[in-house]
Amino acid sequence: MKRIVIDSFFHMMPGHRLSRNIFTGGYRTNYGRYSPFDVYHPNGASMLYSDLLASYDIRLLNQPYSEMTLADADILMIPNPDYPLYEGTSPYRIDAPDITALLNFLNRGGSVILMLNSFLSRADFWEENFDFERVTPLLDRLGVRWDHDFMSDDNNILPAVHGQLKVGYGQGGRVLAGRLPAGAEPLLTYDGQTFGFVVKSGRGRLAVVGDAGLVSNGLYHFPGFDNAAFLAKLFADMAPAWTTGAAQGFECFEFGHLSCGTSELGVSEKLFRSLRPQARFEIDHHYRHLTYESAPVRLPGAAVAARLPVRLEAAAGRRRVTGRFPFVNVTDGRPTAEGELALNVAERKSGAGTDYVISGTAVNESLGWDDIGADPAVFGAIGQLARVNTVVQILAGTNPDGSLRHYSVKQGQILYARNARNPHYGFDILLGSRNAVYAPAV
Numbered sequence: 109m110k111r112i113v114i115d116s117f118f119h120m121m122p123g124h125r126l127s128r129n130i131f132t133g134g135y136r137t138n139y140g141r142y143s144p145f146d147v148y149h150p151n152g153a154s155m156l157y158s159d160l161l162a163s164y165d166i167r168l169l170n171q172p173y174s175e176m177t178l179a180d181a182d183i184l185m186i187p188n189p190d191y192p193l194y195e196g197t198s199p200y201r202i203d204a205p206d207i208t209a210l211l212n213f214l215n216r217g218g219s220v221i222l223m224l225n226s227f228l229s230r231a232d233f234w235e236e237n238f239d240f241e242r243v244t245p246l247l248d249r250l251g252v253r254w255d256h257d258f259m260s261d262d263n264n265i266l267p268a269v270h271g272q273l274k275v276g277y278g279q280g281g282r283v284l285a286g287r288l289p290a291g292a293e294p295l296l297t298y299d300g301q302t303f304g305f306v307v308k309s310g311r312g313r314l315a316v317v318g319d320a321g322l323v324s325n326g327l328y329h330f331p332g333f334d335n336a337a338f339l340a341k342l343f344a345d346m347a348p349a350w351t352t353g354a355a356q357g358f359e360c361f362e363f364g365h366l367s368c369g370t371s372e373l374g375v376s377e378k379l380f381r382s383l384r385p386q387a388r389f390e391i392d393h394h395y396r397h398l399t400y401e402s403a404p405v406r407l408p409g410a411a412v413a414a415r416l417p418v419r420l421e422a423a424a425g426r427r428r429v430t431g432r433f434p435f436v437n438v439t440d441g442r443p444t445a446e447g448e449l450a451l452n453v454a455e456r457k458s459g460a461g462t463d464y465v466i467s468g469t470a471v472n473e474s475l476g477w478d479d480i481g482a483d484p485a486v487f488g489a490i491g492q493l494a495r496v497n498t499v500v501q502i503l504a505g506t507n508p509d510g511s512l513r514h515y516s517v518k519q520g521q522i523l524y525a526r527n528a529r530n531p532h533y534g535f536d537i538l539l540g541s542r543n544a545v546y547a548p549a550v
Contacts, residue, residue, distance in 0.1 A: 280319025437481025
């Protein structure tokens with residue numbers, strides 16, 4: 109069974125109360141529309157959701173787009189990213205890292221269905237404008253210009269065409285002058301206009317539909333139109349190649365970070381930056397951050413299995429497992445010791461297979477600076493290593509046949525070094541992480 113992930117981070121969930129127990133998308137303002145759980149509003153998407161459940165596993169995404177948050181997605185549906193000017197919209201906006209993550213998802217073979225409306229500078233009309241300032245860079249990368257200042261007839265539902273299907277097109281936008289790049293195919297057309305298209309990107313495909321209202325309860329079964337059949341066909345056509353069986357290959361993506369509230373009386377900013385001189389440096393309040401990532405690597409399934417710190421077959425049906433993990437090295441290139449963690453296992457079965465959350469913590473007060481990849485000559489002069497706390501979270505899944513579907517491991521670490529001279533609690537505190545994502549790839 110294929111998995112649809114619906115973005116609920118860049119598009120607000122319902123929050124308008126009709127009663128104590130009934131909350132819907134807004135009637136006067138544009139928040140919370142196109143929710144899969146809203147049966148009370150004509151712009152809820154509960155009818156589509158109910159039909160999709162027959163063939164798809166569905167979850168909501170409440171984090172930004174990244175290699176890790178999209179690792180288990182087959183199809184990502186983005187319903188009309190909110191424009192932040194209006195009341196009740198999402199406070200978050202698609203940013204450059206989100207665009208990169210989307211393109212990486214497409215490049216490895218994933219599918220994206222992007223639902224857009226128009227963008228009209230009209231205070232007297234429904235403020236359902238999409239965030240064209242942040243969506244346009246994605247379309248630019250694909251060679252498409254969206255006519256965001258256009259809206260179809262606001263008094264009539266237009267009979268757009270997709271093959272033999274007649275699709276009721278509400279108040280939406282269109283491709284500028286109908287011009288599509290080479291390789292893109294029209295998805296919805298009417299009277300010489302292109303209201304939607306599908307374009308290949310990397311090994312995946314992006315479908316853009318210029319009327320988010322197509323998924324709404326009000327249009328889904330509108331008399332005289334085939335909207336439900338069109339959407340069923342769209343989702344079926346967009347299924348990635350890896351959903352036909354066990355994934356033959358995976359993309360491995362690794363990244364990590366170090367953070368510290370630096371002090372000239374302890375871990376100075378100069379020392380901190382020297383720990384990973386090639387990493388990206390940022391200042392956030394009194395903390396300094398070094399973040400780094402590796403280029404993605406394609407691996408066959410057998411090679412991935414050998415890398416996993418906890419095999420999923422060992423976790424199946426169990427509440428606890430153990431695993432060994434190297435400590436996060438403080439200094440780039442220095443080796444570390446390993447520690448054993450007892451991990452709790454949460455298991456959820458669905459038509460898509462089995463999903464796992466495997467997580468545990470450990471507290472160690474017997475480590476030396478060498479054990480965590482720090483130079484004892486440098487850090488020993490600052491203070492004594494008092495404690496190292498470790499947390500591991502594994503988010504993973506298998507297909508119904510038991511083959512690996514996706515696997516992400518996040519390892520966080522906090523170390524405390526006694527230093528009575530440090531004004532921050534009398535300790536130097538250093539945070540670090542090591543992370544890896546294994547996602548299916550065509």
